[in-house]
Amino acid sequence: MSRVSLRVNGRVRDAEVAPRTHLADLLRETHNLTGTHIGCEHGVCGACTLLLDGMPARACITFAAACEGAEVTTIEGLDDDEIARELRAAFTARHALQCGYCTPGMIVSARDVVLRMAAPDEHAIRVAMSGNLCRCTGYVGIVRAIQAVIADRRARGIAAIPGGGRDRLGPAGAGHAGAASAPPPAASVPAAAPLAALPDAAGVPPGWTPQVTFRQSFVSAHPAEAVWTFLGRIEEVAACLPGATLDRIGPDGRVDGRIRAKIGPVAAEFGGTAHIARDGQTRTGTIAGTGRDVRSNSMTRGRITYAVAPDPSGAGTRVDVDIGYTLTGMLAQFGRPGLVQDLAARLAAAFAQNLEGRLSHAQGVDGAPPPAPARPLDAGALIVAVLVGRLKRALRRLLGRS
Amino acid sequence: MKPVDFAYARPMDVTAALSLLAEAGPSAKVIAGSQSLGPMLNLRLVQPGLVIDITHIAELRLVEERPDGISIGACITHADIEDGRVPDVAAGALRDVAHGIAYRAVRNRGTIGGSLTHADPSADWITMLAALGASVTLRGAAGLRTIPVEDYMLGALEADLRPGELLVSVTVPRLGRAARWGYYKLCRKTGEFAHAIGACVVDPERGVCRAVIGATEARPIVVADARHLIGDGTQEQFDGPAVDELARASGMEDAIVRQTHVVALRRAVAGAAHR
Known part of the structure; x- marks a missing residue:
């Protein structure tokens, strides 16, 4: 626990809170100031917007301990504020509130617009207010109310204050405190939860359509027959895939396993079951399955189909991999398909390289080193390798052209 | 939607922050304005053992203007730049780009150093500062190193930050009059x-x-x-x-x-x- 002392609506208030407590929770749960609403709780909707040292800030992604000694003004503290009073009248007159959930955040952001912006047109007001969402979609009334208050104040000779009158540098709310540290909570590392049982084995119904699809291809120097046979040996395939671990190989092509991946500070480990089917006639295979990351409570369902054929250039074998997946849960809320695709491209590049190494070694190619299991896809080294590859390709093309 | 129960430290100078980082190792996460890391903590995508809050370090909230450019402390916010509290040596480019970042409530806390270190490919600063030829200065146990902004980003969400290192400032060259x-x-x-x-x-x-x-x-x-x-x-x-x-x-x-x-x-x- 850490002691947090804030000046809230003009009064000094102390509280003992866990360091993970964000400002909105501190105000609502400890100080009973429930006018600050919590909507999305990840900085998107603006419902929790309040004034921190006089500047609008998101209370849900600002930790209370980081604001030690700061001045906090919530909607409750704006009762006697001149601009807020005028805004309340204008919101009422122009039907700018319906269910009221977004209203405290709207008033705080609108006050900032009225204070700072001299003569914004409708578009500028909409841009300035775009960080506050109204799910009743009552934006027309809100924008008109703000326009009316600005027009009225400027007509009364009250000028805007650019920058809102702030005269110090750094994050609003910071810089008032002395050194502090709150000890780690007891037993800070929870034991890894066991993988939850999946509803049905592979969990991919026949008619299922993935949310995101894309294709990755690579070329192997080895003949198609060798690559096809290799892709049928599930242990070897898993050993080529960075971060993959096989837990169990069941009958009928059913496989339990896990795959670990890391993008920056985000680490996920998906565990689950897949079903593998192969057709030797067409040299195509399908891997369909579902997986779950316990840490982020995210689920994925995916289908990967691959086709092995001699490369059109005449040398080696081309492998086309079509990947389709749907992601739900926390990772999906944060995730952007492009980032996942970049990760998949890095995985495919590493997979192709490892496959080449294993095939070369198995066939006794001179100097081919014995294979080592692929390491989890982890930050710098691999990315740099892929980027260097891209750079080389880029240079080749550019030089080839000139 | 609550973060894991992490420990919290608020060092008052860079030296103290570096020794905390060295002690805690990889389970520590440096936090500045918390506008990118905050959502990831709330979603439990990031689960640190220790959060080191660097926003109270005065030297990271300084700017130093020189004839050939400006050095901007890591904890200077987008709003500081948007409002002109930080001189714009790039003919208005810094103010204009800062003004377009996310929303005002985010700009009041989000920092230039945090944005670069978070290394989101879609962020504004990495692209504009790379165009301006800016560099970042990192401080670690081995001392200072300065590298171009574009080299600082290794890939999506990956910055070239060695263990125990901290981004302390961003240097932007002054544009010529005809620029x-x-x-x-x-x-x-x-x-x-x-x-x-x-x-x-x-x-x-x-x-x-x-x-x-x-x-x-x-x-x-x-x-x-x-x-x-x-x-x-x-x-x-x-x-x-x-x-x-x-x-x-x-x-x-x-x-x-x-x-x-x-x-x-x-x-x-x-x-x-x-x-």
Whole structure:
């Protein structure tokens, strides 16, 4: 626990809170100031917007301990504020509130617009207010109310204050405190939860359509027959895939396993079951399955189909991999398909390289080193390798052209 | 939607922050304005044992203007730059880009150092600062090292931060009097992650002609001598097919994605021409 002392609506208030407590929770749960609403709780909707040292800030992604000694003004503290009073009248007159959930955040952001912006047109007001969402979609009334208050104040000779009158540098709310540290909570590392049982084995119904699809291809120097046979040996395939671990190989092509991946500070480990089917006639295979990351409570369902054929250039074998997946849960809320695709491209590049190494070694190619299991896809080294590859390709093309 | 139960430390100088980082190892996470890390903590995508809050370190909230440019402390906010509390040595480019980042409530706490270290490919600073030829200064146990902004980003969400290192400042060179710059980002909704960004800086006095294609889902594509792509930075000399070819060679395979990025750079150049 850490002691947090804030000046809230003009009064000094102390509280003992866990360091993970964000400002909105501190105000609502400890100080009973429930006018600050919590909507999305990840900085998107603006419902929790309040004034921190006089500047609008998101209370849900600002930790209370980081604001030690700061001045906090919530909607409750704006009762006697001149601009807020005028805004309340204008919101009422122009039907700018319906269910009221977004209203405290709207008033705080609108006050900032009225204070700072001299003569914004409708578009500028909409841009300035775009960080506050109204799910009743009552934006027309809100924008008109703000326009009316600005027009009225400027007509009364009250000028805007650019920058809102702030005269110090750094994050609003910071810089008032002395050194502090709150000890780690007891037993800070929870034991890894066991993988939850999946509803049905592979969990991919026949008619299922993935949310995101894309294709990755690579070329192997080895003949198609060798690559096809290799892709049928599930242990070897898993050993080529960075971060993959096989837990169990069941009958009928059913496989339990896990795959670990890391993008920056985000680490996920998906565990689950897949079903593998192969057709030797067409040299195509399908891997369909579902997986779950316990840490982020995210689920994925995916289908990967691959086709092995001699490369059109005449040398080696081309492998086309079509990947389709749907992601739900926390990772999906944060995730952007492009980032996942970049990760998949890095995985495919590493997979192709490892496959080449294993095939070369198995066939006794001179100097081919014995294979080592692929390491989890982890930050710098691999990315740099892929980027260097891209750079080389880029240079080749550019030089080839000139 | 609550973060894991982490410990919290608030050092008052860089030396103390570095020793905390060294002691705690990889389970520690440095936090500045918390506008990018905050959501990831709330979603439990990031689960640190210790959070080190660097926003109370006075030396990270300083700016130092010099004849050849400006050094901006890591904890200077986007709003500090937008409002002009930090002198703009880049002919308005810094203020303009800062103004377009997310929303005002985010800009009041989000920091320039945090944005670069978070290394989101769609963020504004990485692309514009790469176009301006800015650099970052990192401090670790071994001392200081200064590297170009574009080298600081290794890939999506990966910064070139060695264990125990902290970004302390960003240095932006001063543009010459005849310099022009352009910046265009493509968003469907104001404040959302950009789908494509184009940026260019043409500074004849310093012999600079740089173009950057950003929001690529990976590192930005930086062209240090872009005369073959944008000529002298006027719209007439913009070579769309060459930009498209560059994007393709850099691994951007989807034709629509490539076209969006070509258009973003073209609009950046058009904006520069009118400045």
